[in-house]
Amino acid sequence: MNERGADSGRATAFFAALIVLVSVLALAAPGQIQRIEREQASASPTTPATLPVVEVWLSTADRRLKLAQQHDIPMTARGSQPADVTVDLRNTYQTMVGFGAAMTDASAWLLRNKLNPAQRKALLDELYGPPPHLNFNMMRLTIGSSDFSLNVYTLDDIFFGQTDPDLKHFNIAPNLPDLVPVVQEALAINPGIRILATPWSAPAWMKVNTNVLGGELSEDDESVYADYLIKYVDAYRRHGIPIFGLSLQNEPAFQPITYPGMQMPAAQRARIIANYLGPRLAKRTPRTQILEWDHNWSHPEQPLEVLSHPDAARYVDGVAWHCYEGNPYNQGKVHRAFPDKDTYMTECSGGDWASAANGELIWFSRNLLIESIRQWARGVVYWNLALDENHGPHFGGCSLCKGVVLIDSRTGEVSRNDEYYALAHFSRFVLPDASRVQSNQPDKDLANVAFWNATDGSIVLVMVNSHKDARHIAIAEGQARFEYTMPAQSVATFVWMPDKAVGLAKRAIWWVRRAL
Known part of the structure; x- marks a missing residue:
C-alpha cells in the first residue's frame, strides 16, 4: 500500500472509531456520561439488576x-x-504483550524425544492454545547453546585457529532436529507468539580468549557479530519463525565457567548497537526489536549507561531483566529515566533449592509477576518451559532448576509445577x-x-x-x-x-x- 492509501485507511479507521465513540456517549444515560467524564460522588448509582x-x-x-x-x-x-x-x-x-517461557534446547529435546506426537500436541495445545488453555504468547530462544543444551555449540563453529569473517560457515543445523520443528508446532497453535532470542556466546573465533566459555568479544569482530545475529534472524524467518526481539548477550556481566558465556560491558553493547546492529536492523522490514541488558535487577546502572548513549538509545526498544539478584523496583527506576523504552522480564527460574521447600507459588506470583508488572513489565518470560525428573538435560550451570512443566523421561508423564499455576493466573485471563x-x-x-x-x-x-x-x-x-x-x-x-x-x-x- 502506498503512503496515500495508508493515510486514507487510517483516516477511515479513525472516523469509524469516532462514530462508535459518539454513539456510545449519545446512548449513555446522563449519570453514566458523568461517570465517564469525571469522578462525581453524585453520579447515578448502578441498579442491582x-x-x-x-x-x-x-x-x-x-x-x-x-x-x-x-x-x-x-x-x-x-x-x-x-x-x-x-x-x-x-x-x-x-x-x-504477554507471558511464556523459554524453549531451550533441553525443553525442545524432551518434547520431541520423550513424548509421542499425540502427547506433544496435547501439551503444546495446553500451553499455547487460547483460553481455557494457558494462552502462552511469548517465547525465548537461545542463539547457540546454553547451559540447558545437550552439548556446546554456536552457529559458526570452525577449526581452532581459523576465522570466518564472511560467515560462510554459519548454519542452524544443530537446531533442525528438535528446536525448529517444535517452535513451528507452537506457532501453528498460536501464530501470534512473540519470540525473543539471546546468544550465550559468540563463536570462539570472535572472542579474545578463543573459547566459548568466558572471555569477551574482540572489538575487531563487533561488526561481524552484528551480522551473525542478523543471519540468525534471517535463517529462522526462512523457517517461518519470526524473531520479535534480540538482545546482544545473555547476562553480559557474568562469565560462567561450566557453560557458554561472555562478558560484554555497557560501552561495548552501546557501540555495537549504535554502529552496527541498530542501523542494519533499521533498514529491514519487519524490523526486529533490540532489547538492552538481559540481566539482573541488581545493576540498573548498566542499562542506564547504554540508554544514555544517544546513538545507541535511538535503536533500543526496551530493557530485559532477570530476577536472580536485586528487586523489580529497579525496572521502575530505568523506566522513569527513559519512559519511551519498554520493559520485559525475560528470565527467572524456580528450583528445588532450600528456599523453595514450601513451594514457589507465592513468590513467583507476587515478585516475578505482580511486582514486575507494576514496575512496567509488558511481558514475563520464565526460563525453561520443560525439564525432566533430573532437572535437565543440561550442560553445566543450574543443577536444580525446574521447568514450567516436568516431563518424566522414562514414562512421558507430564506434571505441572507451581510456576505453571502462577503464570496461568495471568496468561489465561490477561x-x-x-x-x-x-x-x-x-x-x-x-x-x-x-x-x-x-x-x-x-x-x-x-x-x-x-x-x-x-x-x-x-x-x-x-x-x-x-x-x-x-x-x-x-x-x-x-x-x-x-x-x-x-x-x-x-x-x-x-x-x-x-x-x-
Missing part, C-alpha cells in the same frame, strides 16, 4: 487448590462503603493489548495488579495473600463493589465486566487511539 458478577479462580500454596474456579461473587452497589482495593479504569499504564490500570495495594502482603482487556472489555484483578492467615477484602470498581475472603498463602484471579456504558466508551476510545 445491572450489576455484574465476579468470576474467581483460586490457587493455594499448600497445593490443595490449583487454579480452581470458585463460586461467582455477586456485586453490590458501592454507595459510601469503604474498600480495601479500588480499581480505577481511568488511570492506565503499559499495554501487555489478553494481548490489555492495559494495566490503577489499583492500590492495602499492604505489602496483599499484592495485586489490575488490567482492562481491550478485546472483550473485561477487568482482571490478580491478588496474592502472602499472610499466614485468611484475609477478608473489599474490592470496588466504579459504582460497584464485592467482598471475598482470601485463604492464607493464596493467589486469586477475579474477572468481571465493567458498567456497560463505561466499558463501551473505553473500548471506543481504545479503537480511536489504535487508529491514530
Whole structure:
C-alpha cells in the first residue's frame, strides 16, 4: 500500500472509531456520561439488576487448590462503603504483550524425544492454545547453546585457529532436529507468539580468549557479530519463525565457567548497537526489536549507561531483566529515566533449592509477576518451559532448576509445577493489548495488579495473600463493589465486566487511539 492509501485507511479507521465513540456517549444515560467524564460522588448509582458478577479462580500454596474456579461473587452497589482495593479504569499504564517461557534446547529435546506426537500436541495445545488453555504468547530462544543444551555449540563453529569473517560457515543445523520443528508446532497453535532470542556466546573465533566459555568479544569482530545475529534472524524467518526481539548477550556481566558465556560491558553493547546492529536492523522490514541488558535487577546502572548513549538509545526498544539478584523496583527506576523504552522480564527460574521447600507459588506470583508488572513489565518470560525428573538435560550451570512443566523421561508423564499455576493466573485471563490500570495495594502482603482487556472489555484483578492467615477484602470498581475472603498463602484471579456504558466508551476510545 502506498503512503496515500495508508493515510486514507487510517483516516477511515479513525472516523469509524469516532462514530462508535459518539454513539456510545449519545446512548449513555446522563449519570453514566458523568461517570465517564469525571469522578462525581453524585453520579447515578448502578441498579442491582445491572450489576455484574465476579468470576474467581483460586490457587493455594499448600497445593490443595490449583487454579480452581470458585463460586461467582455477586456485586453490590458501592454507595459510601469503604474498600480495601479500588480499581480505577481511568488511570492506565503499559499495554501487555504477554507471558511464556523459554524453549531451550533441553525443553525442545524432551518434547520431541520423550513424548509421542499425540502427547506433544496435547501439551503444546495446553500451553499455547487460547483460553481455557494457558494462552502462552511469548517465547525465548537461545542463539547457540546454553547451559540447558545437550552439548556446546554456536552457529559458526570452525577449526581452532581459523576465522570466518564472511560467515560462510554459519548454519542452524544443530537446531533442525528438535528446536525448529517444535517452535513451528507452537506457532501453528498460536501464530501470534512473540519470540525473543539471546546468544550465550559468540563463536570462539570472535572472542579474545578463543573459547566459548568466558572471555569477551574482540572489538575487531563487533561488526561481524552484528551480522551473525542478523543471519540468525534471517535463517529462522526462512523457517517461518519470526524473531520479535534480540538482545546482544545473555547476562553480559557474568562469565560462567561450566557453560557458554561472555562478558560484554555497557560501552561495548552501546557501540555495537549504535554502529552496527541498530542501523542494519533499521533498514529491514519487519524490523526486529533490540532489547538492552538481559540481566539482573541488581545493576540498573548498566542499562542506564547504554540508554544514555544517544546513538545507541535511538535503536533500543526496551530493557530485559532477570530476577536472580536485586528487586523489580529497579525496572521502575530505568523506566522513569527513559519512559519511551519498554520493559520485559525475560528470565527467572524456580528450583528445588532450600528456599523453595514450601513451594514457589507465592513468590513467583507476587515478585516475578505482580511486582514486575507494576514496575512496567509488558511481558514475563520464565526460563525453561520443560525439564525432566533430573532437572535437565543440561550442560553445566543450574543443577536444580525446574521447568514450567516436568516431563518424566522414562514414562512421558507430564506434571505441572507451581510456576505453571502462577503464570496461568495471568496468561489465561490477561489478553494481548490489555492495559494495566490503577489499583492500590492495602499492604505489602496483599499484592495485586489490575488490567482492562481491550478485546472483550473485561477487568482482571490478580491478588496474592502472602499472610499466614485468611484475609477478608473489599474490592470496588466504579459504582460497584464485592467482598471475598482470601485463604492464607493464596493467589486469586477475579474477572468481571465493567458498567456497560463505561466499558463501551473505553473500548471506543481504545479503537480511536489504535487508529491514530
